[in-house]
Structures are given as C-alpha cells and as structure tokens.
Amino acid sequence: MAMVEFKDVQKYFGDFHALKDINLKVDSGETVVVIGPSGSGKSTLIRTINGLESIQSGQLIVNGYDLASKKTNLNLIRKDVGMVFQHFNLYANKTILENIMLAPRIVLHRDEKENKQIANELLEKVGLTSQANKFPAQLSGGQQQRAAIARSLAMKPKCLLFDEPTSALDPEMIGDVLNVMKDIARDSDMTMIVVTHEMGFAREVANRVVFMADGQILEDDSSDVFFKGEPKNERAKRFLSNIIAH
C-alpha cells in the first residue's frame, strides 16, 4: 500500500515554481532518501507531506488522506506522520523525558504510566537514559537530535520525515544520530523519507534514492541501481560523483 503518493503536484511560492510535476509513490515500510543541490526543493517536498506547505495543483495522498482537500484535518495526518527537523525544535523549558511524553499525553491521551514506560524505553533506544531529567540546552546537538527522534517515535508514527537531521551537527555527533536512524530503518516497519547528504546512510539502509534539481525529480532509483549501476540522469551522476569525491 502507498503511504505517500504525489500525482502531478505543483507548488509555488508566489511566482516561484518550487515543485514541478512531482510524481512519487512511497510504499509503506520503505526508506527513501532524497538528495539534490541546495535550493532544489527537497525540504519543500517533504514539508508538503505533513501539510507544513500547501500545494497548488495535483494530488497528494498521505496515509489515505487527500492533502489538497480542504476537508482533510491536518492533525489526523500529523498523528501518523512525524517530522524530525534540522534544528531539533525541542521544548526548551521541558526536560527530555517531558519532551517525549508531551504529545502522546495531549494528542493520544495515553495512560500516564504507559506513557512514561514507552518514553523510558525510547530513551534507552537512543542512548539517553542518563539525560532524561536534563533540559535540552544541557545536551549536545547530537543528543538533542536523538531526543527529537525519540519524541517523534513516541507517537508511534506510520511514517517519519527527516529534514537534513545531521546537517546542523558537529561531525563527531553525526555517527550516533545516523546509527539510531539506521536501527529504526532496519528494525521497524515505519516508512522513512529522509532528506540527507549522508550517502553512507543511503547506501546502507535506503530502498530508494530520489534526486531532485530545480524543483523536479530527475532520478528515482532503487539504491542498488543508484549506487552500483550509476544514475541515468547526467546531473544526478555528476552530483553523486561530487559528493562521493568529497
């Protein structure tokens, strides 16, 4: 079953055509990595999936809901489709444990004892048990991002969107965050759509790689084809050889 399906989607910011004729289908359980040069529309693409950006024409179906319809309740979509941002977006005045417990308590009305148990399990999963009662500012960037991932997972989403989750981190923090993401991709049946330049991650766990440039999808391959067989599109090929060379 498709978790996300774009059909001839167009997105404008004023006169600027940010997403051009997007056709993309992501099946439940797939891990898809989106790559491409700066300004190519990668963030815009994934932000449309949970309604953070609206589309102007075409069809976008997410978890069975039509996002172009005014009747669609975005809160219903966001319950099942989580997002991890470049800059973590944790609540500064709440502890890490409270950050993780907040949405399930308010949105899902999860029983308090169960909520705490799930939060503690997630803290363990992302290696932050000892940081549970600290505030975000007391943690490193890498720890904050792992807390943000745990917070998203606490909602038990069907789909998790990642918008350059490691690009604001110091290099020594990146590995731990990627390892958490790799574990999730391997161990869960959640759909993951990840905007990243981390080609090691893409190679190890992505089922597919989508290359964007100038608001268009120029290549959409299984990762085997992308990494072993070379992309067919010239720009994708050049992009790949540049990032692998650096």
Ligand SMILES: Nc1ncnc2c1ncn2[C@@H]1O[C@H](COP(=O)(O)OP(=O)(O)OP(=O)(O)O)[C@@H](O)[C@H]1O
């Ligand atoms: N709110 C906005 N208003 C106007 N233009 C926007 C807005 N958001 C994005 N854009 C433009 O849309 C284009 C695509 O932006 P987007 O952030 O999706 O690219 P990206 O591929 O994610 O880039 P990067 O890798 O640098 O994050 C850019 O030219 C950007 O300036």
